[in-house]
Amino acid sequence: MVDITHKNTSKRTALAEATVVVSKQETIDAIKNRTVPKGDVLEMAKTAGLFAVKRTSDVIPDCHPLPVEYTGVDYEIEGLFVRILITVQTVYKTGVEVEAMHGASVIALTMYDMLKPIDKQVEIQNIRLVKKKGGKSDFKDKFD
Amino acid sequence: MVDITHKNTSKRTALAEATVVVSKQETIDAIKNRTVPKGDVLEMAKTAGLFAVKRTSDVIPDCHPLPVEYTGVDYEIEGLFVRILITVQTVYKTGVEVEAMHGASVIALTMYDMLKPIDKQVEIQNIRLVKKKGGKSDFKDKFD
Amino acid sequence: MVDITHKNTSKRTALAEATVVVSKQETIDAIKNRTVPKGDVLEMAKTAGLFAVKRTSDVIPDCHPLPVEYTGVDYEIEGLFVRILITVQTVYKTGVEVEAMHGASVIALTMYDMLKPIDKQVEIQNIRLVKKKGGKSDFKDKFD
Amino acid sequence: MVDITHKNTSKRTALAEATVVVSKQETIDAIKNRTVPKGDVLEMAKTAGLFAVKRTSDVIPDCHPLPVEYTGVDYEIEGLFVRILITVQTVYKTGVEVEAMHGASVIALTMYDMLKPIDKQVEIQNIRLVKKKGGKSDFKDKFD
């Protein structure tokens, strides 16, 4: 684990995304109309994501435990694609990229698990960091 | 959560994969030679994956807690691609697809986290189920 | 911890409840219309409850880890009262009363936490077992 | 999750309570004399409560992880009532009310679980915040 005892605290923000692709319009409709048998997919997945962000240091060996001071989750639905956007913020000595990506991956997995009974072809695509601010180097994804 | 009290126990297998793409040969070399500063990437990521598989029901709301009776992790390195292959088995009333996919995603995230200091362009691609056996319906990925 | 190695497996059901009392109709409206700033209270609290049921043996010292095979959550809103009803089932050697009560208490606490910013007088009342089936002795709450 | 990145750190205290009601004097005697078969009820429940307070952000979706810097547990036994009083303190950007209430609820549930074999009519009553200090608004329970 990297030594951060000497580092200064600053505000850090990370925005990550994951994309869930379903195979038919009925699946999107069921998500939007909250008629998926397992429950309200977007709300339940968001809740799972909030927990996942906070638990990142318990899951990734070298991640430092840190005070997650904000997590926000948005969804953008376009055609058969559900884009998950998650923002994490802290005021601490190290960044929250992996926290955001971990949250995004758990939201995607929860959607996959909840949609499985009604759509056998759901796929999870490119979990990635979109943007980060604070710390040594800002980062802006080339595709953004 | 789906009611499985009436279901019969049978042997279930799931094979999932995730792909981590790095941006240069030096990263692959550092992985293979175990010279990544944060540690032995493949071993540490595998260990994180073993824990993740077992903790799936604690992370995904509708997943049933179940006896994970086997988890195996393999890596295939080709060019700049590291393919993570994870097999999970149980003898229980419900399948282990999400467990395998959860393990794959955590292995990929651990690799991302460990490689970040030496390669800023690591990407995680398509976490997906490759195969499952047991239960109502076998599944074989179309790309397989 | 009570020794259950010699006990037989049978189907067990427990129904528990908790009641959350808010102080004004606006709070109930915000819950129903999903306009509480922290999110969709009933869905998020249900999700927290699903996790809590599964994690009971990690929270209560003498509870045995067991295969939670079904959890269902219902809400009944009457006036300023939100009644949380949670059913848990297993096929195992011991019952799931405490699991159901633990789930009910976490759902109530999540509602309290989410409603706090819009209603300072939310109260949690009587977390209790309503019914259980299976095992040595059925139980039916006197008030039921 | 509410954004607290801009907030100042200050000392926060919360006092919560829960009440466990047993159905006969023998139960109270067994608690006091440490003769309950499952073990020393007050000590074991207190220990479970210490853990629960620290794990609150892992259980309640919108709770921020925070440095729990003090937890104290007291019991007041009067007749057939065991009143659980729990004080939690932090020096952080947000309060510890839900942490204290979560601790109180887990202590009550542990008592319920441990007393169940000797008293079938144990009840958990009104988990509530008694007092909080620090932050925007102090709070003093009307019944206090």
Added chain:
Amino acid sequence: MVDITHKNTSKRTALAEATVVVSKQETIDAIKNRTVPKGDVLEMAKTAGLFAVKRTSDVIPDCHPLPVEYTGVDYEIEGLFVRILITVQTVYKTGVEVEAMHGASVIALTMYDMLKPIDKQVEIQNIRLVKKKGGKSDFKDKFD
């Protein structure tokens, strides 16, 4: 993780021990009289041990999650030595040695942590398996 899908279920017992050595009689007296400032050492450590046994598969990478069906903790105090004896039982496909040893180590660490303010020379000695029954090979410690 070793594949146990094909193995038969049988009753398994493991007895492990750890020894905590304190540096003066006053420490032993404080333990026995329950006057250690941090609380009742033996009861709190036992409670921590009950949790630890159940959580072993979450802590040790290759341990299978399994139904812990009995855990019992005993203490033997002789001179300045506190011997911790812990028995774990399951009816499952694999043994509970590591579970028992993990429980013993956490009980010893909890005692160390609680005694630290009153005795700076507490030591933890030889965590070891004393006996196991069930499975392929019984084991009996040579010193037993």
Added chain:
Amino acid sequence: MVDITHKNTSKRTALAEATVVVSKQETIDAIKNRTVPKGDVLEMAKTAGLFAVKRTSDVIPDCHPLPVEYTGVDYEIEGLFVRILITVQTVYKTGVEVEAMHGASVIALTMYDMLKPIDKQVEIQNIRLVKKKGGKSDFKDKFD
């Protein structure tokens, strides 16, 4: 739990050790050559130790949750002895001795678990604090 709300933050370091003794040279060779069937013992045990350090407050009742800002693990192999050395650092109000000792004990237990199939006589010896710095009183082990 000791009240630390009034304490000042300072840099704290703790170095703990545990010793694992195997019964034959073949075991040491298998560790060094990474040919133990369960996997790379030193890497997997280190990973388990990193998690354990971070999770200490979840395992030991009176331990405060704290920002683990550095953990480093070293092994010294001499004859049939594997000495585990673990350093933990934080900048916080309380020390990290128990965190380091907890990490050491989990590393030792993981080694025990992984070596069990090839060596039935592995033993874990004296988990202890070697050194600590920061806080009221430095400590240097008499044997060091």
